[in-house]
Amino acid sequence: MKLGSLELATPFILAPLESVSDAAFRRLCWSLGxxxxxxxxxxxxxLTRNNRSTIELIDCFEADVPTGVQLMVVNEGELEEALERIEQLAATTHPHFRNLRAVDLNFGCPSPEVIKVGAGPALLKRRNKLRSIFEVLRTWKQRTALPIGAITAKIRLGLNRLEMDQKVYLPIVELANELLDGLTVHARHAREESTTSAHWEALAEVKQRATVPIIGNGDVVSLQTAQRLIEQTGCDGVMIARGxxxxxxxFRELTGQGPGQPALAEVDLAEEEWRRRATSLGSKPKYFEWHAEGFRRMRDRHAGSATSTALPPNEHMR
Ligand SMILES: Cc1cc2nc3c(=O)[nH]c(=O)nc-3n(C[C@H](O)[C@H](O)[C@H](O)COP(=O)(O)O)c2cc1C
Known part of the structure; x- marks a missing residue:
């Protein structure tokens, strides 16, 4: 799959995941497909306020793992400043920022704190504002010295049921066709929990109008669900979060390299390797907490003390 000038080895994409996707976890997912x-x-x-702990979250230390940064912006001015800041840091104290291959904008985070300031899904119906934001990103991509291959946005179907019924997402496809290299669509509106089935029919509608690659997101948890999503929607790529x-x-299952459930010894080895790498790259404590629990659950499934179909908690769902 091609996204902008990026040739992706597989069309299966690890979602941006708060408190989960540190460099060591990204490597694990990439190594599996x-x-x-x-x-x-x-x-x-x-970034614009030079907040150290925010800057540290851009932990793209390893150039061989294709990685993009996802930004949450309120408006085009803030985006412009943040992109300039990334460039400055890449040229000075944070040379690893040069490993970034893509920039995505988040229009899906359902957190009240984000919506209150008019960011995330609150922007979905503001076509002119979105155009200005996308234009800033496009202009920056054209002039930056950083090797950014793709610029994308990740959207939901609307802020709420009404917006989804009004199909506010369709005009965004036109903007993406004109200004971006691809569009990821999480097929729910922002008031929906992960317990509501994703509306894949909307992905098919989006795909029909798109000239850029469309990445479908929502409820892909196995090879069968990925195949079904692609068959039913025609999406070019699939983004996977809870799965x-x-x-x-x-990712191994999706790419036909082996089963989706690891052997116990594979979990042990992966955890050891994740821990070693996370330690050497200075991952934040929150990632250690998350993954200690994650690997424990994977082991429990082997011991039969957790149901094999249970998805992880969704309180962070964006
Ligand atoms: C723990 C967790 C953290 C998340 N963090 C982000 C995030 O930082 N940015 C984002 O766009 N979406 C985030 N999401 C949403 C996912 O990227 C994805 O859109 C959603 O979970 C639906 O996909 P799925 O059905 O494959 O889980 C998060 C989801 C979870 C469960």
């Missing part, structure tokens, strides 16, 4: 990986959502304001948290080996 993910064609592209994303950092967790980075607040542009944190990858439950078992990064889903």
């Amino acid at each position: 993910a064609g592209l990986t994303w950092t967790e959502m980075i607040r542009a304001r944190g 990858a948290i439950r078992s990064p080996w889903i």
